[in-house]
Amino acid sequence: MTNGQDAGAGARRIEVRGTVQGVGFRPFVYRLATARGLRGDVRNAGGAVVIRAAGDNTALDDFAARLVEDAPRHASVTDVLTTRLADAALPAGFSVLGSAAGAAAARDVPPDLATCDACLEELYDPADRRYRYPFVNCTDCGPRASIIAGLPYDRARTTMRGFAMCAACAAEYHDPADRRFHAEPIACPDCGPRTAWRRGAAAVEARPDAAGEEAVAAAVAAIAGGGVVAVKGIGGYQLVCDATGTGAVQRLRAAKGREAKPLAVMVADVAAASALASLTAADVELLASPARPIVLAPQVGGAVAPQVCSGMPDIGIFLPYSPLHHLLLRDLARPVVVTSANRAGGPMVIDDDEAVRLFAPVTDGVLAHDRPVLARHDDSVVRVRAGRPSTVRRARGYAPAPLPLPVAAPEPLLALGAQLKHTFTVASGRRAVPGPHIGDLEDAETLEAFERSLEARLVIEDVDPVYVAHDLHPEYLSTKHAARWPAERRIAVQHHHAHVAATAAEHEVEGPFLGVAYDGLGLGDDGTFWGGEVLLATYAGYRRLGRFSRxxxxxxxxxxxxxxxxxxxxxxxxxxxxxxxxxxxxxxxxxxxxxxxxxxxxxxxxxxxxxxxxxxxxxxxxxxxxxxxxxxxxxxxxxxxxxxxxxxxxxxxxxxxxxxxxARRDGLWVYxxxxxxxxxxxxxxxxxxPGAIAAAFHHTLAAVTAALCERAGEETGVRTVCLSGGVFQNRALETAVRAALGGAGFEVFAGERVPVNDGGVSYGQAVVAAARLSAATSEE
CATH class of the missing domain: 1.10.357.160 (Tetracycline Repressor; domain 2)
Known part of the structure; x- marks a missing residue:
């Protein structure tokens, strides 16, 4: 055998793809390889992890299997490519190498991860050097998507590049036995980011009034005293106040320009959440998950000010997900309103100077820190429906995790979404990456935020889109952005086709399906506004079968x-x-x-x-x-x-x-x-x-939907229904529609990982555009 190896030895190059950077995968590979006596190395390359390993073939086989079976909990392995190494002259031992450009691969960026239990223990341990340090993290937790500037994932490509590690952090970073082994955001009070406090209107031109622990204490005092504070979170600035204080909540609404829409409440733990909301086991699982979304659940008791929920029966509730949030909640010992710091409808503020300019004059102070936010990530919102999570807003904790394309895109493409609840999606091959929620794309400020976010995402994905998909409405700012592209590279996708295609793609529906799209407004292909539609659809096209009256x-x-x-x-x-x-x-x-x-x-x-x-x-x-x-x-x-x-x-x-x-009109069934x-x-x-009539109306629409689908099913023979559109955020309606359709023998799907509102439109556009391009390519 070559290189002195016996018949039982070998060497392999293993390329692992998926969400494998920023989740502790290289340290995991190191420990796995050394435990099996393998020699070689591991490094990040492009969007993959590349391993070279040599040793006993039985050990190599077990090693390769464990890469998938025992992967870190935040990793998602989508592909493992193994080839033999022609030259097995690898160094003795096993090492973690620096990143390399490597071959092109899917570049899955992990979402931001909630603080883990081990880091929380340190945060509250007076004997630990990171005691009450607001930026404690390890390979299992901390910021990821909001601080990454590019891949391969290493410190030099994050906003931590400006913070040189002290000797103690460097020792942890290079120690294979330490849980901070190659934790790129690693930091401590001696070398990492620091908080700063600016007080009131005078803070616009002044230097910080306090830093570090004193800054946190000042913010806590302001909130406890009934004030409103702008706090720099992981994905951008947030406005925070005491959720039990009527005056504080009203002041926050005034600062944000949000008159009546319900506000989210952060509490310290599940027990505190249960005191405010009626929670199912599925709700609790979501609350405590690493994504830490806002969970919508029925409100109980009267512990928060009435102005928080504005008369709505549900409350949006979530748990701390950053060390700074944990410190605030522990010191305040009460529920607090935590909501994005923006003017109503605008993008979340991420720039420090802009935050001070906008919010110092209308709050009691700004609690900032010096770690930049590269990508704004608002809080995700979910609700449990029939025991399963349903995403209302896909952002921090979930984005930018990829979603599958049922039909591969033959060329890279960009889908620009709609106008409200705007997102965009970058797609290539069988992989689509929806960006996080940006806001309502109705003004120049939000358009600028969208364009910056898009530019950063394309750099990270290392994608140069060849085609752009957009809505039919010519006045949407997303459509106007698409107009910058040559006409032959633009793909117009009808709004409701995108809606139902998103639901079908998420659930991997094959063949034609009936799409029921109920929402506010979307421009139809006949030039009128649609919003109550029954379509016979495939991913590439559709035919309108029914509608609501005009x-x-x-x-x-x-x-x-x-x-x-x-x-x-x-x-x-x-x-x-x-x-x-x-x-x-x-x-x-x-x-x-x-x-x-x-x-x-x-x-x-x-x-x-x-x-x-x-x-x-x-x-x-x-x-x-x-x-x-x-x-x-x-x-x-x-x-x-x-x-x-x-x-x-x-x-x-x-x-x-x-x-x-x-009624029958122009070949359509019309309600x-x-x-x-x-x-x-x-x-x-x-x-x-009125309540009884309102309930009867919900049951009426369920009966109408079942009747429309029964007629469509008789005409087409299709018995699969995909529900989408913002109206299906209504839990009572969706429950009644599902029951009516199920009773009529239909198989029913609705969005779960993908919002049924306009936040899911860009993914649907990408699905449709990929299918059309694939069909056009096959015809050539």
Whole structure:
């Protein structure tokens, strides 16, 4: 044998792909190899880990198997490529080498990870050198995606590159037996980042008032005293206040410009969370997971100020995920509001100077630190549905973990998403990487944040997209961004096709499926606004089979913000589908509660078809019902009317459906919403409680959905249904729809890892664009 090896020895090159950088994989490989007497080395290369190992073949076989079976808990191994080494002259022993550019490979960046138990023990141990140090971390926890500038993953490619390790940290970093062996964000009070405190409006031009432990103590004192503090978290700045103080919560709302949308509450542990919310075992598992998302659950008790949840039955609750959060929660010993530091609808602030400029004048102080944030990562939001997690906002803790593409993209592509709850997705081969939630893409500030985030992601992914996918709506800023590309490189994807394709792809649905897309508004391929759709779809295309009836949006965006106008739109201009005319009894007519001038203006606009585009929208129908029942006449935040209607329906589960009918129009089955609204008005006029009517409305839409799908199934033979669109964030509706479709014999899927709201649109666009490009390539 060559190199003096016996028949039982060998040497191999093993390339491991997946989420294998930033999760302690190299230290794991080192310990695994040395325990088996192998010699060689391991290094990060491109987006992979490359191992050279020599020794007994039996040991090598076991070593290769353990790479997958015993991988670190935060790793995700997607592929292991093994080749023989022609020259097995490897050095004695086993070593961890510096990173190399290496061959191209999938570049999976791990999400930020919540502080582990071992680091928490150190944080609270007075004898430990990292006692109360806000940046303690190890290979099992700490910042990852928010500090990485590029791959391979090492300290020089993170925001820790400006902090030279002290001798003690360096010794831990280079010790294979230490849990900080090659922990790139390693730090301690002698060599790592430090906190700084700036107080009040005068802080804009002044130097910090305190640093280190004194800075944390100052922030704690301000919050305990009823103040509001801007705190620099892992993925950006957050506004923090006492969740039990009415005045503090009101001040925070004023600082943020957030009038009514519910706020998230952070508590110290699961026991404290259980005192505020009714939690299932699945809720608790999510709360304590390394992702540490905000979990939406039914509120119990009255421990927090009423202004926190703004009258909604659910509370968003989460646990500390950084050492700094742990210190604040322990010192304050109370629940605190923790929400992104931004102006309502804008991007989360990550720049220190901008944070001081914006929030020092309107808060009691800014608690900053000198470790830069490269990528903003807002907190993720999830809720448990039928025992399974459903992602509402995919950000810190989950992004940028990759998702599969059911059809491989023959060329790298970029999907630019929609306008609200904006995300983008970078796709190549069978791998799609959705970026984290950015915000509503409605102004130059958010557009700039999106473009910066996109540029950084493309560098990390080492991808130069050849094609760009975008929404049909020409006025979306994402669509205008796509217009910078040559026309032959742009792929327009209809909004609702993207929605249902995202659900189907997540669940690896094969073959055609029925897509039920219920949301606010999305431009259809006929130039009208859609939002209540039943589609026969594949990943590459779709055909519209059914829809909701149309009603005018009086004033366009004004009608979206004002459900009362939507109610008038149905009353004065509902699509005529051959049913009885929709008219309101005088006692129940919304005009009786609205200014005469507005009512007259709306009627005139509809009669003259002025700025009143028709829309077949489930979301707008929810708005109309909420207004007719007096539940909500103005949306102070997106979806408020629908959320309040769902809340009103709670406790009325046995309500029978209202009247409904289907009509045939232009080859489509159309649900006549006017028939249901007529029954809503009659029930209201006869004294039925609004909550009972709201519950009946939810059951009505479930029955309608089942009927539409039954007709579509009879026509096509397809029995698989994929649900998507922001309306399906409504737990009561989704539960009722699932039950109705299941009872009719359909197999039903809804988004879980991918949001059903517009946060999932970019992934759906990538899925559709990849399928179209693949089909076009195969035809050539």
């Amino acid at each position: 009603a005018p949006l009086c004033g366009g965006a004004v009608a979206v913000r004002r459900p009362a106008r939507m109610a008038l739109g149905y009353l004065f201009g509902a699509e005529d589908l051959g049913g009885p005319a929709l008219d309101a009894p005088p006692a129940a007519h919304p005009a009786a509660r609205l200014p005469e001038r507005e009512v007259a203006l709306v009627r005139r606009m509809i009669d003259r078809r002025l700025n009143s585009p028709p829309a077949s929208s489930a979301g707008r129908l929810f708005d109309a019902v909420a207004a007719l029942l007096g539940v909500c006449e103005d949306n102070r935040f997106e979806g408020e009317a629908a959320m309040r209607l769902e809340a009103a329906a709670a406790g009325h589960g046995d309500a029978a459906p209202l009247a409904w009918r289907l 006549d919403g006017a028939a249901t609204l007529r029954d809503v008005l009659e029930a209201r006029s006869s004294g039925e409680p």
